[in-house]
Amino acid sequence: MTDNAGSGPGTQTEETRRGGFTSRRVFILAAIGSAVGLGNIWRFPYVAYENGGGAFILPYIVALLTAGIPFLLLDYGLGHRFRGSAPLSFARARKRIEALGWWQVLICFFIAVYYAAVLAWAVRYTFFSVNKAWGDDPEGFFFDDFLNLGEPGVALEFTPGVLVPLLVVWVALIVIMALGVQRGIGTVAMVFIPVLVLAFLALVVQALLLPGSGGGLAALFTPAWEALLEPGVWAAAFGQIFFSLSIGFGIMITYASYVRRKTDMTGSAMVVGFSNSGFELLAGIGVFAALGFMAQASGVAVGEVASDGIGLAFVAFPAIISEAPAGALLGVLFFGSLVIAGLTSLISVLEVVISGVRDKFELSRLTATLSVVVPTALVSLVLFSTTSGMYVLDIVDHFINQFGILLVAVVSMLVLAWGVRLLPELIRHLNHHGSIPVGPAWKLLVSVVAPLALLYVLVRQLVTDISTPYEDYPAWMLATFGWGVVVGVIVVAALASLAPWKPQTRLDLTEEEVR
Template structure:
């Protein structure tokens, strides 16, 4: 690889930038607020002490979530590059961390798009309740045409076409660029998402039985606070929810003006994300309370509570069938999933496009085509088939647990203990930040957060080994689970060693106070 001391002030026009702090915050919120906020958090809270879970959740947010968010911001904002380039500028030996994060984002994008496509199709299904009286049978049968666990290449047109639409929308946003594409989309989509979801929550709260659902969610089980697994669930939820640790916030922060308040922005993004999760919990469990009361015979909320795909595509259609104004409820719910999903998908794929642009000095259009073409083809080949949901389930399980969480732990250890970079990153945040970052931050990033996540990882690894996930055949877990996780690590190390940076790519000078501040990234307004 070729070292370079080119002045780090000429790249902004090439890479693109957000025009203001407000645009950056909207884009960061758009990335953080995704499908997991709506269909994962409510059930995790319910299963882990109800109202009592709020305490470990807030502690996890303040001791790990926001501190790591600030770490991502500091790396991207100081070193002005994609994940691989920012880590290479931090230390040449750390570059592979950025490639690892890029690999994780590519894998997430190819299956995440499929779920957004399902939500898009269900938005139209909600108009006439096309799923009929058996939402579960419709989802797995008529819609996905699911077969036995295995690999079947039979295409499902009802999934293929909406999936193509989603990738087309993403391609348009990516080609338009950082501000005209990602920034403007966030400025439009985030207010729409907030208004739509508020309307959904209000409608859900007026459903008969909504109170029973809220009681089930918020009644505290204080004994759960003594269970270490509850605390592990809180830390795991925070990292999965905030879009931290796998390159997104590093990339977005690199597009922000040098004088931007990054620590204050981190607090806004972190608290906004958690606020939306609590709002989602209220709306989802109010609807589940109605569902429990409307069952024949009426049942308890714990009998109908679920998360993930089961909540979105089976439980909610059941609710929509019975609820007053069900069509509007369906349009709001699935429309919210589509909007939240697209803003998150765009941020995930931007990590890959940004890395390709920095490494190969490509135009945005060229880099977008190089990334989106294989991503779209792989997505269609794997997830628009009758075996798509099985593959998606496995990939999602392994990438979230042994991809995102593992690279987060390794990043904190490398940055904090191997490179000893936390003091200079703290100084960078404090130079323009409104929230002082001091010893508390270094202790959390260098100590508490990696320890907490290591415990979460250890538990997940034990479960994965002792209880093969989902009852799937062992070969499927290896091919679509363990193998991709290991391959990402090996490939990241290989790419860092094998692909040299161009001679005109500045790699040094970013830790020199006299030069590091010379790179502007757009006018702050």
């Protein structure tokens, strides 16, 4: 960073050491890259379809305005005001709440470990699309031929078809992360986000030209207004907007700390929030247009071919590609979009961990990158390139999202609002250069409305998982990779916060130093 306004020599040295985005535009593209991930493409369309179709847009917008953007502003305010990684920002706010930052760092570690595996699958399937390598049985090919999936458990029998692309993904990530905030993260965002938008627009156009696409769009957007009376639909909207914006687990705190002091953070939040939602709607159009084609070709209702997550990406879409005119092009666009969206999101997740470790131990960029990414890559390769990797991935993903991200978000909001009463200070900071003022309404949303909404989502899921073991996995697997990971993250976070900061790391930034 080169902005010297209101900075003393010590602060400028620290900013030079940490690096930063060279402009607001780069920051916004990086933030959009983090927010637009696999969930936008394979989760939102199905969630909307299952929860009232066109009627779901109303609770979705309400959730965006009352929880999504307000929480995004909370993350931006914290990172931009206290100029650090998640642990350093929390520690500078109040030393006793530093553990919240490490909780977020550890959540990102576990997400990075398994997210890379899905990215590696998408890389392989981009090439599979050219000759439709899955043949006449996409489901059998994915689970048997590609993953060599065995029985639920933990096996160390490696699958070369996954091991090689996963290794390539991690090597690429080491290079990108070592290059730093602007040369690595910023450059990737500047190049790949426009490419992602163009590729997905081409995918949508191609999907809309397929026979039966109108039936898919009708299934998605025909409103079931009675669904608005169901609490579960509103819970789904708040859950979706929360996960899709990459808020609550350190990413936006970290990115905001790399932005120049005079940046308009409130206006940036609006751009990122609505860009993310716009992409989700675009994804819904593209995915359901393609599903409408598949339904017509199979002579069944759209509901019978609609799915989400891994089933949509690696089973349903290959089946569509096999039948569609210009299917190879459709496949390359779809899986290429998954690769780009996944890469930009994974970069942001890793940066949370690298930044936290780097700030705590005063490491160089390269040393911090290697210290974080190499061990993370080894764990990822050992766990997720084996014949049992799919089961472990599914369990960790479910529990770290539901009881890791949601829980730390609720706790963070309550602690910042009621425990240390930091919101007035953040309001002053956000309004100092913000184009859209925040005030009592934002404070009410962050301290009451958003926590209550997310707590309701969390309790619903907790009751479900306690009453019915997730996907009927063995109890020991759920205890180890599910509940064990959730509890372990909290314990290790508390221990990490006890480690002393280096003497040269300042925890007492003044208001003048961040203006």
